[in-house]
Amino acid sequence: MEKKKHKILIVDDSEMNRAILLEMLEDEYDIIEAEDGERAIEMIQKHETEISLILLDIVMPKIDGFGVLKIMEQKRWIEDIPVIMISAESGASHVEKAYKMGVTDFISRPFDALIVHKRVVNTILLYAKQKRLMSIVEEQIYEKEVRSSLMIDILSHIVEFRNGESGLHVLHVRTLTEMLLHYLVRITDQYKLSEEDIAMIGVASALHDIGKIAIPAEILNKPGRLTDEEFAQMKTHSAVGAQMLKELPIHQEEPLVQIAHDICRWHHERYDGRGYPDGLKGDDIPISAQIVALADVYDALTSERCYKKAFSHEKAVQMILNGECGTFNPLLLKCLSELSDHIRDELGNNFADSSNQREMRKVVVEMLKYEDLSSSEITHRLLEHERMKYSFFAEMSEEIQFEYTSVPSMVNLSEWSAKKLGLSEIIVEPMKNEKIVNMMDTENMNSLIKMLRNTTPEKPVVQYDCTIKLNGEDRWMRFICRAMWSNDEQPQYTGAIGKVVDIHDARIQRNNLEHMAAHDWLTGLFNHNYAKREILDRIKKRPDSKFAIVIMDLDTFRNANYTHGHLFGNKILKETANKLKQNIRSDDIAARIGGDEFLIFMEYKDGISAAIERIMSRVSGKYEEFVISLSVGLAETDIVGADYDKLFSAANQALSVAKKTGGGKYMVYNDTMSDISSELSPIDVIKDNNTNL
Amino acid sequence: MTLKECYAVIGGNYDDVVSRFHSEKIVKKFVLKFLNDSSYELLCSSMKDENYEEAFRAAHTIKGICQNLSITRLYEISGQLCEALRNGFTPEVPILVERTKEEYKQTLTAIKEYQRQNEVV
Numbered sequence: 001m002e003k004k005k006h007k008i009l010i011v012d013d014s015e016m017n018r019a020i021l022l023e024m025l026e027d028e029y030d031i032i033e034a035e036d037g038e039r040a041i042e043m044i045q046k047h048e049t050e051i052s053l054i055l056l057d058i059v060m061p062k063i064d065g066f067g068v069l070k071i072m073e074q075k076r077w078i079e080d081i082p083v084i085m086i087s088a089e090s091g092a093s094h095v096e097k098a099y100k101m102g103v104t105d106f107i108s109r110p111f112d113a114l115i116v117h118k119r120v121v122n123t124i125l126l127y128a129k130q131k132r133l134m135s136i137v138e139e140q141i142y143e144k145e146v147r148s149s150l151m152i153d154i155l156s157h158i159v160e161f162r163n164g165e166s167g168l169h170v171l172h173v174r175t176l177t178e179m180l181l182h183y184l185v186r187i188t189d190q191y192k193l194s195e196e197d198i199a200m201i202g203v204a205s206a207l208h209d210i211g212k213i214a215i216p217a218e219i220l221n222k223p224g225r226l227t228d229e230e231f232a233q234m235k236t237h238s239a240v241g242a243q244m245l246k247e248l249p250i251h252q253e254e255p256l257v258q259i260a261h262d263i264c265r266w267h268h269e270r271y272d273g274r275g276y277p278d279g280l281k282g283d284d285i286p287i288s289a290q291i292v293a294l295a296d297v298y299d300a301l302t303s304e305r306c307y308k309k310a311f312s313h314e315k316a317v318q319m320i321l322n323g324e325c326g327t328f329n330p331l332l333l334k335c336l337s338e339l340s341d342h343i344r345d346e347l348g349n350n351f352a353d354s355s356n357q358r359e360m361r362k363v364v365v366e367m368l369k370y371e372d373l374s375s376s377e378i379t380h381r382l383l384e385h386e387r388m389k390y391s392f393f394a395e396m397s398e399e400i401q402f403e404y405t406s407v408p409s410m411v412n413l414s415e416w417s418a419k420k421l422g423l424s425e426i427i428v429e430p431m432k433n434e435k436i437v438n439m440m441d442t443e444n445m446n447s448l449i450k451m452l453r454n455t456t457p458e459k460p461v462v463q464y465d466c467t468i469k470l471n472g473e474d475r476w477m478r479f480i481c482r483a484m485w486s487n488d489e490q491p492q493y494t495g496a497i498g499k500v501v502d503i504h505d506a507r508i509q510r511n512n513l514e515h516m517a518a519h520d521w522l523t524g525l526f527n528h529n530y531a532k533r534e535i536l537d538r539i540k541k542r543p544d545s546k547f548a549i550v551i552m553d554l555d556t557f558r559n560a561n562y563t564h565g566h567l568f569g570n571k572i573l574k575e576t577a578n579k580l581k582q583n584i585r586s587d588d589i590a591a592r593i594g595g596d597e598f599l600i601f602m603e604y605k606d607g608i609s610a611a612i613e614r615i616m617s618r619v620s621g622k623y624e625e626f627v628i629s630l631s632v633g634l635a636e637t638d639i640v641g642a643d644y645d646k647l648f649s650a651a652n653q654a655l656s657v658a659k660k661t662g663g664g665k666y667m668v669y670n671d672t673m674s675d676i677s678s679e680l681s682p683i684d685v686i687k688d689n690n691t692n693l
Numbered sequence: 694m695t696l697k698e699c700y701a702v703i704g705g706n707y708d709d710v711v712s713r714f715h716s717e718k719i720v721k722k723f724v725l726k727f728l729n730d731s732s733y734e735l736l737c738s739s740m741k742d743e744n745y746e747e748a749f750r751a752a753h754t755i756k757g758i759c760q761n762l763s764i765t766r767l768y769e770i771s772g773q774l775c776e777a778l779r780n781g782f783t784p785e786v787p788i789l790v791e792r793t794k795e796e797y798k799q800t801l802t803a804i805k806e807y808q809r810q811n812e813v814v
Contacts, residue, residue: 014754110760112713
């Protein structure tokens with residue numbers, strides 16, 4: 001298979017300079033080019049994992065080389081992608097700054113083609129090697145993590161049941177097991193044990209006695225000698241422990257679990273075949289179990305138990321070597337005897353402390369060694385996975401999704417969003433970007449940013465509706481954003497993530513519905529319901545003002561309908577409504593409340609007659625051949641009080657008086673009408689302005 | 694006219710450039726490519742618009758290219774212009790612009806002549 005070429009990104013605003021570098025490198029490398037810093041950032045974003053090296057100029061439009069480095073640092077790209085800076089700016093301060101910002105190399109112009117070529121090759125090789133090493137180490141660490149988390153799974157399961165009898169026992173056995181194994185592989189290669197195996201046996205040794213949780217506490221903690229029956233029961237712990245591991249619901253095929261099983265089952269076997277449960281002999285007993293058995297006996301001897309005092313280290317070793325505590329593999333006895341002094345020192349008085357410190361030191365050394373590894377490489381796979389997931393869902397959702405960082409001021413759009421908006425995926429200084437400013441009002445932008453800054457880490461989500469110009473059309477959009485706050489003690493606002501949803505159609509529809517709900521379909525005036533709501537609101541807000549409700553109807557409207565048809569009737573109504581609209585004040589409310597009935601609500605100070613007369617004279621007149629004439633009734637809060645229903649019915653009574661007395665005039669309600677209104681005869685003239693008749 | 698002779702006319706260092714590029718062929722390719730470079734136009738237009746930031750970049754690019762190609766005379770004069778423009782307009786800018794333009798034109802004329810003769814051959 002053809003080897004894949006490494007990709008190099010050349011960033012230089014001079015086409016000529018790029019061409020020269022291209023000439024030197026294109027045979028061996030896959031070259032991509034960017035003509036300024038902004039474009040470079042876009043390309044790094046897009047090809048991040050593929051780029052093996054960046055050749056970067058300093059002086060460029062939009063974002064210069066140092067700007068690119070700054071963003072690379074923020075995005076942590078600089079940790080994985082080597083940068084060679086090439087510039088005519090060879091001043092010491094420039095070079096120093098470049099190195100400080102993480103460039104791998106600095107080449108000044110005029111350069112020697114061979115040198116550039118050689119440095120490029122070297123840098124790429126170096127980084128490739130480092131990456132390989134990182135992935136090897138990463139795998140090892142990963143395995144270690146899995147193993148320890150597995151241990152925690154099992155142990156935490158068991159700890160609940162454990163009695164506190166043996167305190168450091170588990171730790172002692174483990175330490176001793178590892179020491180003996182390390183020594184064993186030095187004196188013989190009989191057992192084919194790798195470092196990996198030794199570490200695993202050490203970890204698994206902690207589980208050797210887990211079967212004891214099935215033994216009754218009275219037996220476990222009995223101070224005196226066990227009866228034969230009790231001892232028989234005690235002996236079951238090895239088989240029981242092995243059984244437990246065999247029945248683990250998960251992790252069954254892990255080597256660690258298999259080793260732990262062997263240790264559990266056979267750590268009471270004896271080299272001479274007289275142990276339990278299976279009576280295995282010699283090296284039929286797995287070496288792991290043999291070693292743990294020895295470590296177990298040693299620790300039992302040197303610890304105080306409920307049935308015995310502790311023996312000294314020397315005494316314990318002596319007893320074991322003398323065969324007083326069972327028969328062991330001679331090789332292991334050799335290990336024990338030769339390691340004796342070392343064991344005493346290691347498991348001495350300050351064992352717990354020293355062992356913790358040792359663990360701690362190991363952890364620290366490991367962390368120092370792989371500092372950048374834990375942060376970048378180990379999580380890289382996961383991040384890559386998350387990134388793919390994110391971009392897939394972003395695309396599926398068909399929503400504009402973005403990420404905004406405040407310093408440096410930068411917007412990151414999802415691929416789909418960028419395409420949709422006709423913007424690039426990365427926009428530096430968005431508030432100064434011409435396309436963005438054209439799209440979104442600065443005022444809206446500032447309001448949104450202010451809202452985000454005013455959030456708290458506890459309540460970081462805001463919603464903001466405004467219009468955005470898309471393809472020349474203003475559309476209503478909803479921003480749903482989450483402000484990002486740092487984890488510091490004093491959280492810092494660092495930017496926001498969010499999405500923008502097109503709510504234009506929904507909003508327009510809602511506006512239409514609202515309009516329809518409030519307005520009369522024919523004339524465009526308010527409808528009765530809405531007018532009533534507005535009137536109630538108005539009265540409530542201004543209790544000291546004087547208001548009047550005016551109801552009017554068209555005197556001979558029924559004739560118009562009969563003679564000219566409904567369409568003509570509708571025209572009359574529209575005409576009347578239009579004239580009303582034109583002749584009321586902007587604060588007045590006009591509504592059509594029934595067939596040919598209109599309502600006007602107005603505030604007044606001294607008198608209302610002049611206004612009514614003006615409206616009547618303007619609205620009345622001829623429409624085509626039809627004469628428009630109005631009858632009007634009105635009721636004032638001065639007389640009736642500020643109650644809508646009373647005002648309305650009073651105005652109606654006044655209207656019917658006006659009608660019954662010939663129409664074409666207006667009547668102001670007064671108390672005399674309250675009883676007689678319906679019985680009024682045309683002769684009971686109260687007031688007649690004689691218009692239109 | 695050979696490339697070496699052309700370099701003599703434009704006040705460049707032929708030996709230096711060939712030693713750095715390790716091939717006369719490549720040098721020739723880029724010297725001819727210099728004819729298409731647009732930095733000169735950018736310098737003229739940005740000076741006219743009094744956009745000194747852009748003028749600086751144009752001068753900087755000319756300087757960089759000439760440095761790469763060891764076109765020493767134009768490199769030096771454009772370098773001076775570059776420094777004069779680094780922090781915006783300074784009194785010596787106009788004269789340096791004129792001298793850069795003059796030198797640029799001469800260089801271009803010589804390279805065009807070299808191109809013409811070598812096409813014929």
